[in-house]
Amino acid sequence: MKLNTAYGQLPPAFFFTEIGARVAAYQADHPHEKLLRLGVGDVTGPLAPPVIEALRRAVSEQGKAATFHGYLPETGTDFMKAAVISYYGRWGVALSPEEIFISSGAADDLGAIGNLFSTDSRVLVAEPAYPAYVDTSRMAGRRVLPLLGTRENGFLPLPGDDLDGDLIYLCSPNNPTGTAYTRLQLQRWVDWANERQAVIVFDAAYEAFVQDGDVPHSIYELPGAETCAVEICSLSKTAGFTGMRLGYTVVPKALVRDGFSLRDMWTQDRTTRTNGVSYVIQRAGEAALSPAGLRYNREAIALYQENGRILADALTKAGLWFTGGRNAPYLWLPCPEGMTGWAFFKRLLREAQIVVTPGEGFGAGGGGYVRLSCFGSREDTAEAARRLLTVF
Ligand code: PLP
Numbered sequence: 147m148k149l150n151t152a153y154g155q156l157p158p159a160f161f162f163t164e165i166g167a168r169v170a171a172y173q174a175d176h177p178h179e180k181l182l183r184l185g186v187g188d189v190t191g192p193l194a195p196p197v198i199e200a201l202r203r204a205v206s207e208q209g210k211a212a213t214f215h216g217y218l219p220e221t222g223t224d225f226m227k228a229a230v231i232s233y234y235g236r237w238g239v240a241l242s243p244e245e246i247f248i249s250s251g252a253a254d255d256l257g258a259i260g261n262l263f264s265t266d267s268r269v270l271v272a273e274p275a276y277p278a279y280v281d282t283s284r285m286a287g288r289r290v291l292p293l294l295g296t297r298e299n300g301f302l303p304l305p306g307d308d309l310d311g312d313l314i315y316l317c318s319p320n321n322p323t324g325t326a327y328t329r330l331q332l333q334r335w336v337d338w339a340n341e342r343q344a345v346i347v348f349d350a351a352y353e354a355f356v357q358d359g360d361v362p363h364s365i366y367e368l369p370g371a372e373t374c375a376v377e378i379c380s381l382s383k384t385a386g387f388t389g390m391r392l393g394y395t396v397v398p399k400a401l402v403r404d405g406f407s408l409r410d411m412w413t414q415d416r417t418t419r420t421n422g423v424s425y426v427i428q429r430a431g432e433a434a435l436s437p438a439g440l441r442y443n444r445e446a447i448a449l450y451q452e453n454g455r456i457l458a459d460a461l462t463k464a465g466l467w468f469t470g471g472r473n474a475p476y477l478w479l480p481c482p483e484g485m486t487g488w489a490f491f492k493r494l495l496r497e498a499q500i501v502v503t504p505g506e507g508f509g510a511g512g513g514g515y516v517r518l519s520c521f522g523s524r525e526d527t528a529e530a531a532r533r534l535l536t537v538f
Pocket of ligand 1: 187250251252253254276317320321349351379380381382388392393
């Protein structure tokens with residue numbers, strides 16, 4: 147038997163489990179201490195009332211022969227695609243239903259999109275990064291070339307004349323650094339990809355957090371993106387759907403490489419490998435993207451954004467350098483005294499009872515940093531902002 151030995155070269159899968167275990171052990175030893183959790187990358191608020199209503203309605207339809215739905219189109223229902231089209235209209239982006247693929251979330255498609263590229267493709271990943279880009283590329287046997295975000299480039303690497311690659315993963319607004327490309331910066335990537343005939347896989351999972359007018363929500367707001375970019379997004383952070391599992395991928399008709407339409411290839415891939423997303427969940431997604439759903443979601447996001455402002459203000463007042471906290475629900479902070487992320491994680495837990503995520507979990511360039519999340523409660527965040535400064 148020959149197994150895929152690439153799995154043996156991946157980092158251990160227990161990074162977040164390890165954080166959980168260390169936090170649980172600390173809490174067991176200090177049962178009376180209240181921990182302030184800024185480590186989570188998950189939403190904490192409930193689903194919006196219009197979503198709950200849509201779920202109830204859809205479940206009841208599934209209980210009656212006259213309204214029951216079995217298999218649905220693999221790439222998504224017309225009503226869910228129409229909801230996505232209308233959502234993109236807000237940024238002035240016109241999509242057609244054949245360019246939209248409804249998925250079970252961004253994570254699934256971020257890995258699966260690699261199916262379209264040969265195993266000898268060179269994959270560039272702007273790191274530190276959400277681990278799926280590097281790990282799924284390696285699982286498929288592809289060469290990953292890191293493109294380092296650093297303090298010098300503000301964790302927003304840009305293409306130079308000598309940069310080469312076939313496929314590049316960009317995430318903006320970014321997890322873990324909280325940074326976001328401006329239109330001008332992202333345009334440089336679009337122009338680079340079109341010149342080189344490369345393909346950008348644009349992870350827009352945090353687009354709903356964008357606050358600044360010069361930061362695009364979608365890469366398709368930029369001219370030329372439709373001939374070089376696939377966009378992968380989800381309702382996880384937009385509408386608190388992390389436990390619901392619903393996303394969408396856009397592959398424009400105009401994206402053609404070596405005579406192949408990537409949209410046609412992706413249609414083939416999805417209709418072969420998947421049977422689509424459940425009717426009930428797609429109805430919930432339609433409600434989340436409706437005007438009423440979006441109003442509720444904006445309120446939920448505003449709470450997380452306010453947490454970001456509280457943390458950013460505290461760090462700024464203390465004169466500390468950091469990125470993020472404005473267009474994304476994360477702040478990225480160098481550890482003091484040259485400590486590793488893990489060492490600072492321990493110190494924050496012991497001395498301030500704050501839980502953060504060590505940067506080492508986000509690949510190249512992540513060591514020596516920690517990520518703070520804005521998904522905690524308001525009280526915990528405000529208290530953490532106060533206590534954080536006592537450990538520097
Ligand atoms: N992309 C980024 C950058 C993320 O941080 C996450 C989840 O945290 C995902 C994708 C996965 O999103 P989904 O829940 O849609 O699979």
